[in-house]
Amino acid sequence: MHPESTRGVDRVPHGGCSDPSITDFSANVNPRTPPGVAGVYEGALAQSKRYPADDYARYRNAAGEYVGCPPGEVVPTPGGLAGIRLAIETVVDRGDSVLVPYPSFGEYAREVRLQGAEVEFVPHDGLLDCDPGEHAMAVVCNPNNPTGTIYEADDLLEFLARCRRADTVLLVDEAFLGFTDRPSMAGQAGAVVARSLTKLFGLPGLRAGFLVATGDLGERLELGRQAWNLGTPAAEVGAHCMGQREFVEATRERVRTERARMAERLEGHYDVTPSRAPFLLLDTGARSVDRVLDRVHEEELTIRDARSFRGLDSHVRVAVRARRENDRLLDVLCDV
Secondary structure, three states: OOOOOOOOOOEOOOOOEOOOOOEEEOOOOOOOOOOOHHHHHHHHHHHOOOOOOOOOHHHHHHHHHHHOOOHHHEEEEOOHHHHHHHHHHHHOOOOOEEEEEEOOOOHHHHHHHHOOOEEEEEEHHHHHHOOHHHOOEEEEEOOOOOOOOOOOHHHHHHHHHHHHHHOOEEEEEOOOHHHOOOOOOOOOOOEEEEEEOOOOOOOHHHOOEEEEOOHHHHHHHHHHOOOOOOOHHHHHHHHHHHOOHHHHHHHHHHHHHHHHHHHHHHEOOEEEOOOOOOEEEEEOOOOOHHHHHHHHHHOOEEEEEHHHOOOOOOEEEEEOOOHHHHHHHHHHHOOO
16 A cells, blocks of 8 residues: 655645645546636625525435436535445444445445445456345445446446345445436435535535435435535535536536547557546556656646555556646656
């Protein structure tokens, strides 16, 4: 395991750079934000002088329309990770077992272990072939982080049907699904969908997200969340962002074209994993990862040291940003 704070860059957990002078390719965050965000945020400050209405009606309505589910199935959370914790602590007990993909987001295993449960790691591309019967929960990241690979909807639904028969909850982390045109699993019985507004709308410091679950499972999640768990600015800005369809479509198109252009340029220099997410996983081959990280940092850029992901020992992950920024990174990576 390689620490996130190496190579001379002050990194925050899970990627991301706290130095504003560094162009950050380590966190997969949209470099652009929807129009009107500043005005909505400023307006929310006046409302913040009193406690928010704990029903979060406007936010739930916006989220329901955003992912295609009834608003009553939405559970507001202060970010995607907070939702993942709520889902796992609600479903998983001490001594249980949970299917967790690798390489993938490291917090899944941490949250499972915090409940005193056992983690069964499974290759991300083979998880849907597993028997969920002996597990309290199975976790899927779609698209997967850090590979960017995506699961087909029919395959997910078939796996969910097997989970339901086994009384196993399926947690689907859709943090990056908004960058694609694929349908959400939101509203499917037996599934908990975790969404984050951090990535797509370029506001990681806002801390806004939500879960979606139906029936008794949804009621348990709603009961388990804290009162006023979403601040007024986050709720107001989040609701505004989820209604910005033109921004979402423009972002999807930009990421799609830039990702393809970056992959084509990097081929021949690195082994590039095909991706449907706003990032690319690169195998550095004969180059050491440290050498690549150092060279990138010399140009006041930062990328993700992917050795922190289970099963990867010669990889870096690079975000897809705006064209001019991407060109700067490409010039450096192709010259290492």
